[in-house]
Amino acid sequence: MMQKYKPIRRQLEARLADIQQRLAKISLDRRHANQPLNADFEEQAIELENDQVLDALDEQIRAEMKQIERTLAQMDEGMYGKCEDCGKPIAAKRMEALPHTTRCIDCEEKFQQMRSAAV
Numbered sequence: 001m002m003q004k005y006k007p008i009r010r011q012l013e014a015r016l017a018d019i020q021q022r023l024a025k026i027s028l029d030r031r032h033a034n035q036p037l038n039a040d041f042e043e044q045a046i047e048l049e050n051d052q053v054l055d056a057l058d059e060q061i062r063a064e065m066k067q068i069e070r071t072l073a074q075m076d077e078g079m080y081g082k083c084e085d086c087g088k089p090i091a092a093k094r095m096e097a098l099p100h101t102t103r104c105i106d107c108e109e110k111f112q113q114m115r116s117a118a119v
């Protein structure tokens with residue numbers, strides 16, 4: 001573990017803790033939402049909508065959590081700053097803007113395209 005990554009690592013770990021708290025809160029909200037639907041139709045619609053919002057939020061947060069965990073693993077392996085797909089160093093500016101990125105801009109674009117095609 002290289003010293004120069006320490007501040008970034010601390011930042012990522014703090015973010016991870018924050019995310020885990022948010023996830024815990026979402027699952028609490030969801031437990032509430034899973035209670036029998038309200039008889040009132042308007043209320044029902046709101047509850048269903050909330051559920052979808054929670055799902056989307058949950059997915060988004062989980063994706064970020066995975067990304068941060070991967071980045072921390074990369075740091076442990078001394079691979080931080082290298083693209084996990086092509087192995088080339090990731091541009092310093094990109095690392096600065098997105099400290100938990102694990103792909104160079106080219107591979108990230110490909111990855112995003114693939115992902116949106118799969119949906």
Ligand SMILES: [Zn+2]
Pocket residue numbers: 083084085086087088103104105106107108
């Ligand atoms: Zn790459």
